[in-house]
Amino acid sequence: MGKFRTPIGARIRRKRLASGLSQVALARSLGISASYLNLIENNKRSIGGKLLLRIGERLGIDLKHLSGESEARTIAAIGELMADPLMSGIDIEPQTIRDLVARFPEAGTALARLHSAYADASTEIEVLQHRLKSDPLLSQLLHEILNRIAGIKSGAEILADIPDLTDDERGRFISNINTEARELVPATQSLVAYFDQTAARQRPVSPLGEVDEALIANNNHFPELETVASLLRQEVCGTGATDEPTVVEALRRRFGIACRIGGNPAAAGESVLAFSDTLPRSARVFRMLRTYASRAASAKLSEVADRLDLSTEEARELALRALSSYVAGAMMMPYDEFLDMAETHRYDVDLIGNLAGVSFEQAAHRLVTLRRKGREGVPFGFLRADRSGRLTKRFPLPGLTIPGFGHGCLLWPIYDAFATGGIVRQLSAFPGGGRFLLLAKTVSKQTPRFGQKPLVFSIMLACDIVHADRTVYGDGLDLGGMPVEVGPSCLPCPRLHCGHRQEIPV
Structure with a gap:
């Protein structure tokens, strides 16, 4: 299978021609050769980093559209469609799919939507069959x-x-x-x-999946909520930190909500936010701030949720919770301050989490949202898995093929992390040719009592290999060496002779 290259070359070529520029003129202004630009326009060379920024600035193309993220999602969706047993016997090369999306993006989008509708309908039929029986x-x-x-x-x-x-x-x-x-x-x-x-009163097949896709379509970054978070942080703690006593007092003062830890009883008529005494301090503060944000910024949160164009009230409620969580995270980790800290310490997640007073997972999730135009951080993908291997939270990247549900590839370090106590890092090559630095670590959601089994998840961050040297996790690795060949999950994976395969390939 050929290398994965998001088909943005055709878009660059169309924009160049519309601007009246020759390949030679554009190449000269970019500081590259005309032959190299020709390879880019014909999708024979992948681009990223500063060159991608320069092309966007020179041609006036928004980086969001030039990065090819929407095309990558369309390609992945069509790939899932072709992996369905219904398509058995129909052989379409991956390059053909990429060419289709490059030349006819609307047709690709239509196929992706039809596949999504088919998947939802199939799941609904299964639900009805279950109802008929039970x-x-x-x-x-x-x-x-x-x-x-x-x-x-x-x-x-x-x-x-x-x-x-x-x-x-x-x-x-x-x-x-x-x-x-x-x-x-x-x-x-x-x-x-x-x-x-x-x-x-029927529930949608996957309201959570619908919310995930809406957040991904917005690049998991909401500038207006960053502004809201900045104002609320000033309101809660002024120029100080979001420490627990300050947040507790802010909730009591503005909303009459008392915070109780462990078995402390509530007073008569008191509105209470209760926490288990096994919950870490950073998790308590986060939930307090989410409650504060959901009440103090309810109008703005509703406005943003309405723009997500969700199909059901249940999905909208899930979106409001996710958006409240976004504001809480931004209050704990203000954008500019957190980005500067991340750049200074080269994205050492444990270190910057400790400096910010947050957990590893909170810091990792915040890194994914650093997508402000003109002041972006390293673009990370994010995954979380439970002990069974089931993926419970995701945020993909172009070329990083992640299943929408179920389990991932056994060769991902997200699963190796359960057997270690620290960071596991790995250079990985996906079937389409995308090369990524993957790093994973297990986190505990609570401090278990004696005899109580801890609730543990594994968190994985991924960045394109072109950004690896901006992070401490690229140090000591041969970034040009042989990566571990991985896949999305067993069923759609084209690596037919993989010794770790657990399902019969389509």
Whole structure:
């Protein structure tokens, strides 16, 4: 399989021609050769970092559109579609998919949407099948209807097949058929009403997935919420830090909410935010700030949630919680201060988390949001997995193929981290040719009591290898050496001879 290159070359070429520039003129202004620019425009060379910024500035293309993130998501979605057993026997080369998206982006988007709709419909069918088997009311209604249909059928067959019935016998069978038919009507009406009621309150197949996609489409960065966070931080603690006593007092003063840790009882009529005494201090402060933000900035949060264009109220509620969490994280780790700290210490997550007074996971998640135009941090992808290997939170990057649900590749360091006590790092090559520095560490969500099993997750950050030397995690690694060949997950992975495969490949 050829190298993965997000098909942005055609976009650069179209913009160059529209600007009336020759390849030679644009190449000269960029400080590269015309032959190298020709390779870029024909998607034969990948670009990133400063060169990508210079091309965007010279041609007036927003980096968000030039980075090819939307095309990468479309390519990944079409790849998932082709991995579906339904497509068995249809062989389309990965390069053909990339060419399709490059030349006809709208057609690629249409295929991706159709695949998403198909996946949702398939899941809904499974849900309905489960209901047919397990819902006692539905089973009872269907049983009654089938019994009455069987009674009508039996009576009708007797009338049709036995010619020597007496008038009394014939009348009795006709009466029975009439009775069964009359009783069949309300039973059928009840069934229809049942489906109408359950359809009206039916939950979407994946409201969480819908929210994830909406956040990813916004690059997980919301400038207006950064402004809100700055104002709320000033309101809560002035120029000081977001320490726990200050936040506790702010909640009490503005909203009359008392914070209680462990078994401390609430006073009569008191509004209480309760925390387990096993919860770390940074997690308590985060939840306090999320509560503060959800109340103090409810109008702005609702405005942003409305713009996400979510399909259900449940998805909207999940989005409001996610946006409140975004503000809480930005209050604990102000954008400019945190970015400067990250750059100074070369993205040493443990160190900058300690300096900021936050957990490893909180610092890692904040790094993903540093996407302000003109002042971006290293672009990181983010993954979280539980002990079973199930992915519970994700934020992908172009070329970093991450399944939307389920488990990932066994060769990712996110799984190795469960067996170690520190950072696990790895240079990895994905099937499309994308090369990434992956780093992972396990974190505990609480301090367990004696005899209590800890709640542990593994956190993984990923950055394109072109940014690896900006981080401490690239030190001592041969960035041009042989990476570990990994995949997205077993089923769609094209590495047919991988010794770690756990599923039969499509």
